[in-house]
Amino acid sequence: MIDFYISPINIINMPELPEVETIKNALKKVLSKQVILDFEIFNSKLRWIIQKNIKSIIKNNAVEKVTRRGKYICINFKNGSLIIHLGMTGILKILDLKNNTIEKHDHYQFTLKKYKIRFNDIRKFGSVHWANSLNEHFLIRKLGIEPLNNTFTQEYLFKKSRNRKLSVKNFIMNQNIVTGVGNIYASEALFLSKINPIKKSYRLKEYECKMLVLSIKKVLKNAIKYGGTTLRNFKKIDGNPGYFKQKLLVYGKEFCPVCTNSKLTKIKIGGRMSYYCKVCQK
DNA sequence: CTGAGATCCTGTCTGC
DNA sequence: TGCAGACAGGATCTCA
Known part of the structure; x- marks a missing residue:
């Protein structure tokens, strides 16, 4: 049993x-x-x-x-x-x-x-x-920095983003840049950073990289604290479902939690569903 | 090297 | 009710 x-x-x-x-x-x-x-x-x-x-x-x-x-x-x-x-x-x-x-x-x-x-x-x-x-190992050796390490800084992200034309969302989901950020937390971190996910990476300002680094760390730490996102039936070791889903701000949501009258924009970026507020995220 | 798009897979959902 | 087609997405692969 x-x-x-x-x-x-x-x-x-x-x-x-x-x-x-x-x-x-x-x-x-x-x-x-x-x-x-x-x-x-x-x-x-x-x-x-x-x-x-x-x-x-x-x-x-x-x-x-x-x-x-x-x-x-x-x-x-x-x-x-x-x-x-x-x-x-x-x-x-x-x-x-x-x-x-x-x-x-x-x-x-x-x-x-x-x-x-x-x-x-x-x-x-x-x-x-x-x-x-x-x-x-080939799966491990190319991986980028662990986002919760001290070496994941705004300077690192800014430097890596120079000359990169791909969207910021795809940029932070690239495991060779920073590991562990997937579709949900990329959307969440970009919302907290007030950055439009389709923005070209090379156009990021230094202060935006700072916001992004802080937001990624915050979102990931928070999710760990709550035991991972539940999309349906995530179960932790004790069998209780995790409950971070309720904490999500934009992923899978309809309205912006900040300017509550704005409907969130839902588009595919790089084939992945993305949610953002075009009022809050520039 | 870069980046966009196809690809793998299968349960669920939608529409006819 | 049944069935075809769309959809979801992590990471690799292909190609321009």
Whole structure:
């Protein structure tokens, strides 16, 4: 009766940095110092084919620590790391050892001494990789700065944005610039910064970069505090849904929370739905 | 190198 | 009721 999920659990949920951080922290409690007794693949065709040799590498190997880099969960062993991405619909189920019911969209699982951890992903945008050296892995090595680090500053963002013609929204969602910001928190941070998401990056002023850096940090920290955004049924380790959704200012909303009479503009930028107030955001 | 657009996937929703 | 088509989006890939 210990079955519970520790990931966003429905379609239309987008695990971004706060959600992955929350999941990582939950996973840490279950996985730290544990020995992997088995690794089984039910369906290897995810975003990338799951490497067949993972089982032989991690079997009887002990987890040293669980970390996060951008939107990736890293399970670190003494000789390397597993890199897990949840894609859009990936969830991790913590199951009783006796649970042998493989459900639709279950793709792989770890067996520990007391639990099984099973990955389920409807849209198969998720992935799992083994890396002998985490920071040299192709998924990790190109990643930009962690937004909650002190090195993520207005000077950095200003410098990086020079000569860039793409929209600010796509710019801050580029994982090679700053990691972990996805569609929801990009919209939120741009609203707090009073910056129009379609503005060309090279036109950002220094004070706008300052606002943007502060807003990104604020939005992400706040979301972590509230346990990640709930779009439908995000469940934390205790099984209670997160409730940051109610805290969202513009994403999925109809009216501007500041100038309440203005209808928010809803357009696609780079193929992604974007919400902003054309009165407040210039 | 840059940036725009296609692509992968499947459950849900809309319209005929 | 049934079914076709649109839609959602993270990250990579292709192409100009």
